[in-house]
Amino acid sequence: MSANLESESSASDYLDQIERLPTHEREGQLFWKLRLRESRSQLRHLFANARMRTSLVISLSIFFWVGLFVLFYLGFDFVVGQVGLPGATYHAQTVHFVFTLFFMSLQIMLIFSSGIILYGGLYASQETDHLLTMPVRDSRLVLYRFQEALFFSSWGFFLLASPMMIAYGVVVTAPWYYYVYLPWLMISFAYIPCVLGAITCLLLISRVPHLRRIVVGIIALLVVAVAYSSIWQTLDINDADLLGAAWFKQTFRRFEFTRGEWLPSTWLSNGLLEAAREQTGDPGDLPWFQSGKYLIVLLSNALFLHVVLLWVGGTVYRPSYYGLNTRQARETHVHMAWIDRLAEKLLWFLPRETQLLIVKDIRLFRRDPVQWSQFIIFFGLLMLYFANIDRFRQHRQDISVLAWVNIVSFLNLAVVGLILSTFTTRFIYPLISLEGRRFWILGRLPIERDSILWGKFLFAACGSWLPCAGLVLASDVMLRVSIQVIAIHQFICLLLCIGLSGMAVGLGATMPDFREQSPSKIAAGFGGTLNLVLSAIFILLTVLLTALPCHFYFMASESRLQTQMVPPANLQLWLTLGLVGVVMLAAVVTIVPLSYGLRAFRKLEV
Amino acid sequence: MIHFEDATRTFGNRTAVEKLNLSVGKGELVALLGHNGAGKTTSIKMLVGLLQPSSGQVKVGPFVVSENLREASRLVGYVPDQPFLYEKLSAREFLEFVAELYGLTATEARSAVQREVERFQLGAFQDRLTESYSHGMRQRTVFAAALIHQPEVLVVDEPMVGLDPQCIRLVKDFLRAYADSGKTVLMSTHTLGMAEEIADRVAVMNASKLVFEGTVAQLREKVPGVLGTLESLYLALTNESVTEGNVNGDIIKISSSQAIEH
Numbered sequence: 001m002s003a004n005l006e007s008e009s010s011a012s013d014y015l016d017q018i019e020r021l022p023t024h025e026r027e028g029q030l031f032w033k034l035r036l037r038e039s040r041s042q043l044r045h046l047f048a049n050a051r052m053r054t055s056l057v058i059s060l061s062i063f064f065w066v067g068l069f070v071l072f073y074l075g076f077d078f079v080v081g082q083v084g085l086p087g088a089t090y091h092a093q094t095v096h097f098v099f100t101l102f103f104m105s106l107q108i109m110l111i112f113s114s115g116i117i118l119y120g121g122l123y124a125s126q127e128t129d130h131l132l133t134m135p136v137r138d139s140r141l142v143l144y145r146f147q148e149a150l151f152f153s154s155w156g157f158f159l160l161a162s163p164m165m166i167a168y169g170v171v172v173t174a175p176w177y178y179y180v181y182l183p184w185l186m187i188s189f190a191y192i193p194c195v196l197g198a199i200t201c202l203l204l205i206s207r208v209p210h211l212r213r214i215v216v217g218i219i220a221l222l223v224v225a226v227a228y229s230s231i232w233q234t235l236d237i238n239d240a241d242l243l244g245a246a247w248f249k250q251t252f253r254r255f256e257f258t259r260g261e262w263l264p265s266t267w268l269s270n271g272l273l274e275a276a277r278e279q280t281g282d283p284g285d286l287p288w289f290q291s292g293k294y295l296i297v298l299l300s301n302a303l304f305l306h307v308v309l310l311w312v313g314g315t316v317y318r319p320s321y322y323g324l325n326t327r328q329a330r331e332t333h334v335h336m337a338w339i340d341r342l343a344e345k346l347l348w349f350l351p352r353e354t355q356l357l358i359v360k361d362i363r364l365f366r367r368d369p370v371q372w373s374q375f376i377i378f379f380g381l382l383m384l385y386f387a388n389i390d391r392f393r394q395h396r397q398d399i400s401v402l403a404w405v406n407i408v409s410f411l412n413l414a415v416v417g418l419i420l421s422t423f424t425t426r427f428i429y430p431l432i433s434l435e436g437r438r439f440w441i442l443g444r445l446p447i448e449r450d451s452i453l454w455g456k457f458l459f460a461a462c463g464s465w466l467p468c469a470g471l472v473l474a475s476d477v478m479l480r481v482s483i484q485v486i487a488i489h490q491f492i493c494l495l496l497c498i499g500l501s502g503m504a505v506g507l508g509a510t511m512p513d514f515r516e517q518s519p520s521k522i523a524a525g526f527g528g529t530l531n532l533v534l535s536a537i538f539i540l541l542t543v544l545l546t547a548l549p550c551h552f553y554f555m556a557s558e559s560r561l562q563t564q565m566v567p568p569a570n571l572q573l574w575l576t577l578g579l580v581g582v583v584m585l586a587a588v589v590t591i592v593p594l595s596y597g598l599r600a601f602r603k604l605e606v
Numbered sequence: 607m608i609h610f611e612d613a614t615r616t617f618g619n620r621t622a623v624e625k626l627n628l629s630v631g632k633g634e635l636v637a638l639l640g641h642n643g644a645g646k647t648t649s650i651k652m653l654v655g656l657l658q659p660s661s662g663q664v665k666v667g668p669f670v671v672s673e674n675l676r677e678a679s680r681l682v683g684y685v686p687d688q689p690f691l692y693e694k695l696s697a698r699e700f701l702e703f704v705a706e707l708y709g710l711t712a713t714e715a716r717s718a719v720q721r722e723v724e725r726f727q728l729g730a731f732q733d734r735l736t737e738s739y740s741h742g743m744r745q746r747t748v749f750a751a752a753l754i755h756q757p758e759v760l761v762v763d764e765p766m767v768g769l770d771p772q773c774i775r776l777v778k779d780f781l782r783a784y785a786d787s788g789k790t791v792l793m794s795t796h797t798l799g800m801a802e803e804i805a806d807r808v809a810v811m812n813a814s815k816l817v818f819e820g821t822v823a824q825l826r827e828k829v830p831g832v833l834g835t836l837e838s839l840y841l842a843l844t845n846e847s848v849t850e851g852n853v854n855g856d857i858i859k860i861s862s863s864q865a866i867e868h
Contacts, residue, residue, distance in 0.1 A: 011668040014758075018677050020709035027707070034692070034703050041694040041735060130690040133654045134707055135679040318675070322658045328618020 027140045035147075053529040065163050072167035086172050086277035095168070096259070096269055097252055102164070103265035104258040106157050107193045108223055113153035114146075115197035115204075116216075121145035122317065123205060123324055132321070142313030146198050153197070154190040161186060165272060174276040177288045181275045181295055188298040189268040195305040199312050206320035210327060230254060264301065267294045339366065350458070353447040357455035361431070365463070371427055378419050379467055386412065386475040405479050406554060410547040412475040413489055414539055416468050417496045421535035424504035428460045429531050430522035432508040432601070439514075439604070453509055453601050457594065460501035468493050485554060488579070492546055495586040499542075500535050506593025507531045509601045538589050545581045549574035607632055607681075607759050607790040608653065612662035615648050622648040624814045625662065630792050632758075635785035637801035638794040639840060640811035646794040647687065649811070650763050653792070654684045666759055680708065683752035687763040687794075689744060693737035697728050697747045700736060701754055708755035715754075722750035725780070741768040749777065753784075760784060762793040766800060778804055802836040812844045 022030065046054045079098075083090035122128055122145050131141055165186070169178050204212050234251050259266055271294030274287050340359050347355045365371050389408065432453075435442060442452055472493045476486045511527035522528060553571040608630040615623045623645040630636045640646045651657040652664045655675050664671045666678040692700055698719055705715035723732050726746040731739065736747065745768070752760060762781070766774055782804045785791045795801055801808055802822055810818040810825075818825060822836055829842045 014667060014677070014681060017680050017709070021676060021680060022707065022709055030703065030706050034695075037699055037703075038692060038694045045694070045735075126688070126690045127692070129656060130686075132656055133679060133682070133684045133686075134704070135676040135709075136707060137676070326615070326617050326657065326660075328620060 021135050024137060024140060027136060028143070031140070031144045050524075050526065050529075052526060053524065056529060056533065061159070065159065068160065069163035069167050072164045073171060076168050076171040080171055086273070092273060092277075093252070096273060097255065099269035099272060100258045100263075100266055101255055103161075103189070103268050104263065105227075106161065107189075107263070107265045110153055110157060110190060110193035111197040111200070112216075112220065113156075113197070114149045114194035115201035117149040117152050118146055118198045118201045119205070119212075121148055122201075123321060132318075137314065138317045139310045139314035142198075142202070142317050143310060146195075146309065146313075149198060150191065150194045153194055157190055158186065168272070169276060172276050175278075175288075177291070178272075178275040181271065181291055185268055185271045185275075185295055185298060188295065188302045189264055191302040192264040192298070192305055195302070195309050198309055199305075202312050202316050202320060205324055206316045209320065209324045264298060267297050270294050271298065337366075347458075351451065353445075354451050354455045354458070357452060358459045361456065361459045362463075365427075374426075375423065375467075378423075379471060382416065382419065382471055383474060386471060386478055389475070389478050403551075405481060406485075406551050407547075409476060409479050409481050409485065409489065410543055410550070412479075413472055413492060414543045416471050416475075416493065417500070417539035417543070418536065420464055420468055420496065421500050421532060421539060423464070424460060424500045425528050425532045425535065426523045427519065428456070428501060428504035429508040429528050430519040431456050431460075431505070432597075433512045433514060433516065433522045434519060443604075449602050449604070450598055453505060453594070453598055457501055457505045460505060461498050464501060465494060465497040468497055482554065485550065488546060488550060491579075492542060492582060495582060496539060496542060499538055499586040499589040502590030503535060503538070503593045504531055506590075506595070506597035507534075509597030509604075510593065512600075512604075534589075538585065541585060542582050545578045545585070546575075549578040607667055608792055609665040610649065610652075610662070611665065613649070613652055613659045613664050614661045615645075615652060615657055616660045621814050623652070623659075623811075626811075626816055628809055628816060628819060630790050632790055633785055633788045634806050635781060635791040635793065635804060637805035637808045638792060638811065639796075639798065639801060639808055640794075641844060644811040645814045646811055647763060650684075650761055650792070650794055653761055654682055655679060680755070681758045683755065683757035683760045685745075685748050685752045685760075685762045685765060687767070689748035691736040691739070691744055691747060694735060696735055697732045697739075697750070698723070700747065701751055704751045705754045710755065718754050718756075719750075722754055725753075726750045726776070742770055742773045745769060746773065746776075749780070757789070759790045759792070762791070762795075764795060765793060766795065766797045774800075798835070798837045798840055808836070810840060810843055818843055 076095075079094055080091070083094050085091060086095075122142065125145075128141065128145065131144075162182075165182055166179075168174070169182070204215060208215060233254060271291045274294065275291035277287050279285060279287055340363060343359050343362050344355055347358055350358070389412075435452075443449075469490055472489050473486065476489055481489075507527055507530065511530075513522050513525055513527070516522050516525075549571065553575045608628070610626040610628040613623060613626040614621065626645070626649055628636075628649075638646050638649065648657060652659050653666070653671065655671055655678065658672045666681050669678040669681070671678045692703075695703070701719040701722060702712075702715050705718050706712065710718055723729055726749055728743075728746060728750060731743060736744065739747065745765070749765075752762075760781075765777055765781075769777065778800060781791055781793065785806070793801075793805070805822075807819065807821055808825065809816060818828065820828075822839070825836070825839050825843065829839050
């Protein structure tokens with residue numbers, strides 16, 4: 001009892017301090033102030049120290065946006081030409097179908113991405129741990145992190161959807177209020193799936209923290225399975241029936257689930273279509289008013305879900321954080337895996353120290369899910385695409401189809417190269433920088449420093465060659481190109497792997513950043529950006545040097561066309577010269593950065 | 607000011623802290639000692655609200671931490687073992703943000719920042735981005751942030767790691783002076799020499815249990831036959847207590863009341 005009295009009297013001692021704690025709104029203002037200061041500082045840094053990367057990102061984004069705008073403009077122009085202007089029955093049905101399907105897909109992606117980003121922000125962030133020790137309300141903390149998740153998950157949505165919506169408005173000559181409504185419709189729509197993702201994330205961690213990855217994985221697999229089967233059923237049809245009336249009706253019915261009246265994607269589609277259409281003669285028919293109603297539905301739902309998120313965050317977040325952080329830690333026992341033994345056997349011809357260095361890098365790679373999961377996702381998606389490009393099998397004798405097959409096969413080769421270049425930039429380029437703080441181990445070992453660099457080069461080149469060769473082969477087999485083309489593609493693929501690995505390892509050793517411990521930040525620096533740009537140029541030059549002569553040579557032989565302007569002997573010469581040029585280019589791209597890297601690495605002092 | 611009352615924290619089947627009873631009064635500096643994995647950081651995390659006790663409770667002043675988190679946090683300043691700084695803010699901007707989150711007005715925050723900048727000699731780099739700071743500069747900035755609201759309780763986890771001798775002297779003098787000004791300091795450390803030099807009492811944890819609490823002189827009495835520094839006493843105690851703990855689970859302990867009497 002006396003202790004209680006003492007406690008009560010003591011509590012009043014601190015009343016002044018407690019009462020002065022900021023209000024909910026004031027906390028919000030402070031976090032906005034923090035964010036503005038950080039953003040300003042980040043922008044200043046970008047324009048002062050990373051001009052090349054910033055210009056590149058801005059230019060590519062503009063290029064991407066304009067490209068999408070043109071694509072959508074042509075697409076809608078075609079649709080309007082076929083089914084009439086807004087107001088026509090088929091126009092409304094067709095565009096509504098496209099919009100609902102498009103926004104439904106993005107809606108699901110927004111739910112996943114905001115949930116996953118919020119998970120990282122709330123449960124695996126040093127900043128959050130820091131803020132949790134301060135007198136910040138849990139709901140405010142959740143909102144602060146959610147705003148970040150909203151931004152990072154929805155910028156892609158705006159980049160994709162804005163050119164589409166503006167293109168549609170331009171094609172159908174939408175009234176001015178269409179463009180006024182557009183941003184508000186899009187923002188209020190994006191907010192809803194993002195909040196749903198955030199609430200799902202909080203509830204999932206709160207209820208089943210130990211099963212969170214399995215649950216997310218199962219849901220993701222189900223979504224992929226439904227999407228894949230729908231697309232498969234839609235496209236699994238003879239060419240003659242494709243885009244016919246029966247096919248359209250069937251497809252329209254198949255995707256009926258995307259047009260549910262309770263879906264935000266449907267509200268957005270309806271809002272846009274209403275705003276874009278012309279007013280009829282009926283004085284009671286007010287498109288701006290109809291569209292405004294959908295905007296209000298979206299806004300009110302977004303605000304309602306915002307309140308729910310604050311409540312769930314305030315109630316569930318802290319207990320779920322405790323629950324997640326007090327799970328029994330898994331004890332991981334690591335041992336020599338079969339893949340390490342296999343790698344050692346496959347590398348029998350190399351010196352023992354190089355073998356050990358390569359096996360070490362393989363172990364680090366397979367124990368880092370960030371690396372191999374991205375590898376699997378990108379290469380898996382490519383494989384999925386390559387496995388479905390067999391539509392060219394029909395009409396094999398048609399010269400235009402043959403031309404397309406040839407072009408697509410080389411484009412696929414370029415895509416594999418470009419994906420590989422992002423991996424060599426993201427994962428291979430930072431390898432030397434990451435050795436910085438551990439360099440005393442390698443630096444003091446009785447091995448040549450050159451062996452370390454050669455080890456990394458071989459690891460990158462051999463590791464990337466096998467999956468890339470497999471992908472290119474899959475594409476060629478599905479397209480049924482000739483055996484000569486397959487051989488040429490495999491040869492170019494090998495050169496790309498060697499060149500890209502040499503460039504990444506060489507530049508990584510020439511411009512190391514030992515202060516930075518995050519590989520993504522190392523890759524995002526000047527050296528990483530330079531590596532990415534040079535890699536893209538190398539890939540494009542390589543593919544162009546071989547694709548053009550190859551195209552003309554095989555087109556001439558397969559279609560038995562006798563080109564009078566360019567005799568076959570000349571075509572063969574061009575092809576040979578192209579291949580020789582590619583070999584020389586790959587040699588320069590490999591040897592020059594590697595020799596610079598070796599020189600810099602020998603002189604390295606850490 | 608700090609009261610661990612039968613505080614227990616488990617991680618699945620593993621017990622990280624078992625029935626911890628420890629109190630630290632106003633004007634006291636207590637050093638929490640123990641091997642890696644003994645339960646020091648878990649205890650501190652329960653104190654600052656990063657973990658909740660599985661059973662028992664932790665109080666800061668009159669507030670039970672798990673029930674009055676905001677109120678308890680207002681009274682505590684915390685320097686973690688792995689400090690966090692916003693890389694794209696300067697020390698001044700970071701300190702102003704922290705000060706205002708603790709409820710200081712903009713004017714009060716500015717003068718509090720000035721006070722801490724002078725105390726921890728941050729003047730030369732206060733307007734540079736923290737991403738360019740050395741470890742010592744970062745640690746001093748974190749100390750300044752923990753003290754910006756002049757907390758009643760200062761909790762410090764491994765404060766000396768990576769600091770140069772000048773910084774170590776600065777931190778030691780400061781911690782002692784802070785406790786002497788009537789505030790409460792709980793410090794987890796492996797630097798036994800420092801604990802011996804500045805702490806009023808030491809609390810030794812071993813295998814999730816508190817095995818000793820009292821002054822170094824009391825520890826000397828408790829571990830007869832071992833003379834010399836706190837280091838030798840600590841090693842003797844932890845080796846002994848491991849054996850005893852495995853046999854019958856007894857705790858060697860001197861109550862806080864005894865410690866105060868001494």
